[in-house]
Amino acid sequence: MEHPLRQHLEKIIPLTDTEFTYVLSHFTTKKLRKHQFLVQEGDTVFNEYLVIKGCLKAYHTDSDDKEHILQFALEDWWITDFQAYFNQTKATINIDCIEDCELLILSMENKEKLCNEIHGIANFFRKKSNGGYVALQQRILLLLNKNPQDRYNGFIRLNRLLVQRVPKTLIAAYLGVSRETLSRLSHP
């Protein structure tokens, strides 16, 4: 079976065997148990992570100790504190594991090296980032929609897989609705 990284990259760009072996040599791996932290507020963030197995959540805790979920990540998704990573500032969010996880790690240094050396890799990340941008715009429109039923339906439409694997309490924190509202919506 092809390496999951190769499958992931080849959804956007073709790679020769030699190129793929070279690209792969710039990644390391990490395994984390359910509830372990990948990133904690205040950390310096040198890496981004591709999920090979498992599920994670990135969240900000406000002054009332309430969790606001910024992002989930399942297999084939990238996750990190992107603000801290791109701007080389301290992490302002936490990321921990909802399930046991296997991750591929790419450091900023190796990413820039690969992007400079292999044109296809630069294009891969450019297109991946464009896709992520559009997904966030869609989520903003969901959040601006004041009708919780429409908000929930829109979420289901965009995230069928997540709904089956993520506890309801976390989906409520992602949608910005109360746990009670979510229960009402998901069992109409």
Next chain:
Amino acid sequence: MEHPLRQHLEKIIPLTDTEFTYVLSHFTTKKLRKHQFLVQEGDTVFNEYLVIKGCLKAYHTDSDDKEHILQFALEDWWITDFQAYFNQTKATINIDCIEDCELLILSMENKEKLCNEIHGIANFFRKKSNGGYVALQQRILLLLNKNPQDRYNGFIRLNRLLVQRVPKTLIAAYLGVSRETLSRLSHP
């Protein structure tokens, strides 16, 4: 004075005179009056636009005819229906001018051509998109914050220029709060 496109690109990548002249030859220009549409729902979207002068808004109108503002764009910002543009689907939003505008137009075809020919340009758009991604994540955290005062303060902190140029009604539609709430917040 240097061309605004050159100033814009050189914030991220250096370009020789020859390279810049070549890059510029792939752009065209457009002028629009206040209230004119740049993109309308249902359009096919072939281009993205860099604002040279003026201010625009991108918005979705819901079934109750309520405007939800997805994005503003001032000088030095890019705007289009990114979903329609990247996925080559029909526009689902409208974009019109809050002020008279001058725009630089880049077609998808010319963008891909430039990204394939000039490594620096591919890197420019990759990094630009990363920056945009982080800004949208920040906005999502603002929208998840239930305290309208914190939401407004966060907006002010991130968008000092916009506040001076965009009518309050539109800022309320961007923040997902009522016009009355916004007035109360901005004149405490």
